[in-house]
Amino acid sequence: METDSVKLESSVWLGNKRHRALLSGWRFSWTELDKKNRDKNTISVPVSEVVAVMEGQVEIHPQKKTKDTDRDFTLFYVKRSNTSGGKGPLWSLGRSQFCCLSRDLRDQWVTQLRIALKTHCPSRPCRLLVFINPYGGKKKAKQIFHSSVAPLFELAGISSHVVVTERANQARDHILKKDLTGFDGVICVGGDGMFSELLHGVIGRTQQEAGVSEHDQSVMLQPCDLHIGIIPAGSTDCVCFATVGVNDPVTSALHIVIGDSQPLDVCSVHHCSTLVRYSVSLVGYGFYGDVLAESERHRWMGPLRYDYSGFLVYLCNRSYQGIVQYLPADSQITSPRDNSRCLSGCRVCSESTERLFPRSESCSSLYSRQLSQYSIESEDNWLSVEGRFRCVSLTCMSSSCPRSPKGLSPSAHLADGTGDLILVRNTNPLGFLTYLHRHTTTQDQFDLPFVEVHRVKAVRFSFLPGEEDDDEDQPNDSQNNTPGILEDPETLCNSDIESNSFGSKQHLAGNQREQGMTEKSRNKSDYLCGLCSSKRSATSVWNCDGEILPYAEISCRVHGQLVRLFARGVEEDPSSRKYNEGNRNCRGRCFSHS
Numbered sequence: 001m002e003t004d005s006v007k008l009e010s011s012v013w014l015g016n017k018r019h020r021a022l023l024s025g026w027r028f029s030w031t032e033l034d035k036k037n038r039d040k041n042t043i044s045v046p047v048s049e050v051v052a053v054m055e056g057q058v059e060i061h062p063q064k065k066t067k068d069t070d071r072d073f074t075l076f077y078v079k080r081s082n083t084s085g086g087k088g089p090l091w092s093l094g095r096s097q098f099c100c101l102s103r104d105l106r107d108q109w110v111t112q113l114r115i116a117l118k119t120h121c122p123s124r125p126c127r128l129l130v131f132i133n134p135y136g137g138k139k140k141a142k143q144i145f146h147s148s149v150a151p152l153f154e155l156a157g158i159s160s161h162v163v164v165t166e167r168a169n170q171a172r173d174h175i176l177k178k179d180l181t182g183f184d185g186v187i188c189v190g191g192d193g194m195f196s197e198l199l200h201g202v203i204g205r206t207q208q209e210a211g212v213s214e215h216d217q218s219v220m221l222q223p224c225d226l227h228i229g230i231i232p233a234g235s236t237d238c239v240c241f242a243t244v245g246v247n248d249p250v251t252s253a254l255h256i257v258i259g260d261s262q263p264l265d266v267c268s269v270h271h272c273s274t275l276v277r278y279s280v281s282l283v284g285y286g287f288y289g290d291v292l293a294e295s296e297r298h299r300w301m302g303p304l305r306y307d308y309s310g311f312l313v314y315l316c317n318r319s320y321q322g323i324v325q326y327l328p329a330d331s332q333i334t335s336p337r338d339n340s341r342c343l344s345g346c347r348v349c350s351e352s353t354e355r356l357f358p359r360s361e362s363c364s365s366l367y368s369r370q371l372s373q374y375s376i377e378s379e380d381n382w383l384s385v386e387g388r389f390r391c392v393s394l395t396c397m398s399s400s401c402p403r404s405p406k407g408l409s410p411s412a413h414l415a416d417g418t419g420d421l422i423l424v425r426n427t428n429p430l431g432f433l434t435y436l437h438r439h440t441t442t443q444d445q446f447d448l449p450f451v452e453v454h455r456v457k458a459v460r461f462s463f464l465p466g467e468e469d470d471d472e473d474q475p476n477d478s479q480n481n482t483p484g485i486l487e488d489p490e491t492l493c494n495s496d497i498e499s500n501s502f503g504s505k506q507h508l509a510g511n512q513r514e515q516g517m518t519e520k521s522r523n524k525s526d527y528l529c530g531l532c533s534s535k536r537s538a539t540s541v542w543n544c545d546g547e548i549l550p551y552a553e554i555s556c557r558v559h560g561q562l563v564r565l566f567a568r569g570v571e572e573d574p575s576s577r578k579y580n581e582g583n584r585n586c587r588g589r590c591f592s593h594s
């Protein structure tokens with residue numbers, strides 16, 4: 001229970017200005033007073049956002065410096081930066097230096113503020129295990145950690161054990177095998193790939209300890225207690241961006257320091273009764289799989305490799321046959337097209353916690369949860385879509401990132417136990433470009449005739465028998481051969497083109513293509529795009545949070561709130577609050593943004 005009783009109140013000085021400082025309940029505030037003792041402006045900080053209280057005059061920038069004066073104390077706290085100019089919910093370290101009338105009063109302030117911190121913030125981390133990938137993103141992870149993050153951890157009294165990785169999967173293996181006693185969380189300084197290592201380590205270890213088999217698709221996985229923190233230093237930083245609202249190392253470090261906790265849905269991917277991987281942001285076939293495969297050839301370009309590969313793959317103009325089956329989520333609760341946004345404190349996600357983890361988890365309710373999970377196997381509830389797709393994407397969250405601030409599915413929820421399945425059927429190049437481009441604008445990317453989106457609990461992808469090995473020059477399932485917009489074969493990676501059913505142009509494969517290609521053009525296409533230069537396969541690959549999966553036929557299931565991050569979801573932009581209040585979604589803090 002919150003009490004608003006005043007713990008301490010006194011005059012204090014900031015510089016030469018007199019203020020009234022007040023610690024009451026869970027808030028600390030200070031109000032500037034004018035010469036007639038009238039209130040001027042007030043600054044108010046929730047105790048939960050106080051980073052540290054230090055005796056004396058303390059600075060941490062550019063270097064830590066303490067002047068041990070008798071009547072001063074320094075408060076460090078979370079300060080929200082001006083969000084206008086598209087900066088998003090950016091946090092920085094606020095610092096205020098207070099001078100009291102006596103040393104005794106100063107000591108009272110420091111003691112009371114520290115007691116308030118202990119009382120209101122019992123779950124702040126004390127000891128963290130930090131993995132730095134020196135090769136991720138722009139290769140600045142070490143510098144980012146030591147210059148921007150470590151001083152904040154030190155200020156907050158957090159001790160960190162730092163491991164600079166020397167190989168891929170070192171962080172995952174460390175978490176799976178080493179003694180983690182005493183650690184309150186694991187942190188990665190890197191991109192989505194590093195986050196994925198921590199995700200696999202934490203989930204795997206938790207299941208091992210609980211004796212749960214990850215390969216059994218019908219099993220209820222054990223939720224993980226060990227929190228994961230992300231200091232963004234990668235190429236896409238999608239998980240950080242979608243859970244914090246910005247990819248900024250200081251903002252993320254502050255969320256870690258104050259012990260924020262955000263549950264996150266996780267999708268398990270299986271192939272033939274074997275766990276392949278876990279995903280939180282994208283399980284994508286077709287375009288996103290091809291972009292990832294192509295981008296591996298251009299790693300040296302750094303973060304630019306995705307745009308470059310995206311451009312090449314777009315020019316290749318490919319679509320793939322497949323059967324997508326899905327288990328719809330309860331459409332009464334939410335929909336991917338309800339124009340809501342999952343914001344910090346989202347009520348849809350909070351209500352899902354109740355549904356996913358009923359309060360009194362007696363043996364019988366555990367049993368009924370297992371039964372309800374098992375019922376996903378009931379074939380009657382599954383729906384099926386068959387056809388040629390530009391891309392098939394499943395995302396457990398919005399997957400917003402700097403490249404696409406509203407993400408793959410803008411109304412998806414971080415922790416509602418569902419994912420959004422986006423099916424983009426074959427279409428002409430202009431149509432697909434429109435779809436892609438809408439990821440970067442306020443226009444609805446689902447409001448296109450060749451796009452459908454479903455809120456789901458599980459998905460399966462397969463081929464018609466024999467189809468997997470077919471080449472792509474199979475006749476298309478279609479009638480209206482509208483010419484596509486790209487007329488120059490050379491711009492389409494120098495392969496021949498034919499119009500297909502949805503007005504798109506398909507490359508010819510095999511002999512037909514070889515005959516129509518000069519030696520010169522073949523060399524040029526080799527240079528341009530790996531996809532178009534070798535004999536084209538009828539299948540794409542799956543992109544699972546930036547990793548290529550070795551199987552095409554997969555089956556996915558969403559596990560609600562399986563892990564917890566040091567984050568709090570995207571904070572609402574104060575400048576849009578007034579507007580949003582009027583459009584308040586009846587389900588609480590998910591506001592309309594249309």
Ligand SMILES: CCCCCCCCCCCCC/C=C/[C@@H](O)[C@H](CO)NC(=O)CCCCCCCCCCCCCCC
Binds near residue numbers: 281314401440544
């Ligand atoms: C006209 C502009 C179109 C811009 C379209 C932007 C769409 C961006 C959608 C972003 C979706 C991100 C999903 C997150 C995936 C992460 O788990 C994963 C790991 O980091 N990242 C990737 O796989 C990396 C995937 C990166 C995909 C980048 C795609 C870039 C496409 C560029 C297409 C240009 C066509 C231009 C034609 C003239």
Ligand SMILES: Nc1ncnc2c1ncn2[C@@H]1O[C@H](COP(=O)(O)OP(=O)(O)OP(=O)(O)O)[C@@H](O)[C@H]1O
Binds near residue numbers: 135194
């Ligand atoms: N020391 C290392 N040497 C080589 N690879 C590493 C090392 N440490 C980690 N890795 C691997 O590097 C991959 C990419 O790293 P990371 O995710 O940090 O950067 P990124 O790929 O640039 O960013 P993003 O994943 O956001 O696109 C990860 O999948 C990780 O397994």
Ligand SMILES: [Ca+2]
Binds near residue numbers: 265396415
């Ligand atoms: Ca979700």
